[in-house]
Amino acid sequence: MQDPNTLCRRAVEYLEEYRDSQRHLRADGVGRSVGDVWKPPPNSIFKLNFDATVFVEAKRTRFGAIIRNDKGAVMAAMSTGGPPMSSSEEAELLAGRKAVEFATDVGFSELVIEGDNRNVMKALSSSLDDRSLLGNVVDDVRHLVYGMHWINFSCIRRGGNRVAHALVQHARNISEDVFWLEDSPPPALNALYQDSLLL
Known part of the structure; x- marks a missing residue:
């Protein structure tokens, strides 16, 4: 048994050490604009972030x-392949379709859908016919999305979409699609950690 005063003093020291380390870790976020940061969705709503990359050489x-x-907790994630494409906008649009299909397949019906291509997000959120x-x-x-209870499309800068981007980079070297349910995907742990520091 230790003296309660000693335990109290050690607890205060550990707390101060923890706070100090958190201040150092937050230095990564300095200088980022608001659009570069992932923000959690409203209560009882989920946020779907997606991204695509065309690997021309491959x-x-x-x-x-x-x-x-x-709260930023992972509900589901995927890293998948798509058909060869020449345009990044086409790839982003197909990624959005694949992501929404994935979300409906795993049972989500109240979503903020977020991507980092302004033209794609504008097209998806528009009520006008798309004749392109x-x-x-x-x-x-x-x-x-027609059958969903609540939906909102939003555009974010790449810095706020870093987790989806990490999953795309992981997909570069896989031969089969990979899915995670209620589990943080290992290829995106660093990006998830960076987002958690800014919550």
Whole structure:
């Protein structure tokens, strides 16, 4: 048994050491604008972030998506492949479709859907007919979200979409699609940690 005063003093020292280390860790976030930071969705709503990359030299396209709750906890995530494409906008739009399809398959119906391509997010959130070459993909996404209870499309800068981007980078070297349910995906642990420091 130790003296209660000693235990109390040690507890205060540990708390101060913890706070000091947190201040040092937060230094990574200094200088970022608000649009560069992932923000949690409202209570009882989930946020779906997605991203895509065209790996021209490998002639492949890869998608990544993650669904988190209002506390930042991972509900579901995926790293998948897609067909070869020449345009990053086309890849982002197909990634959005794949991500929404994934979200509906795992049972989410109240979502903030967030991507980092302004044109894609504008097309998905518009109520006007899309007569572009990719209009059928936009229609597919609209059809998928039609049955949801609550939906909101939002555009974020790449810095706020770092977890989805990490999942895309992981997908670069996989031959089969990978899914995680209620488990933090190992390839995105660092990005998840960085987001948690800013919550």
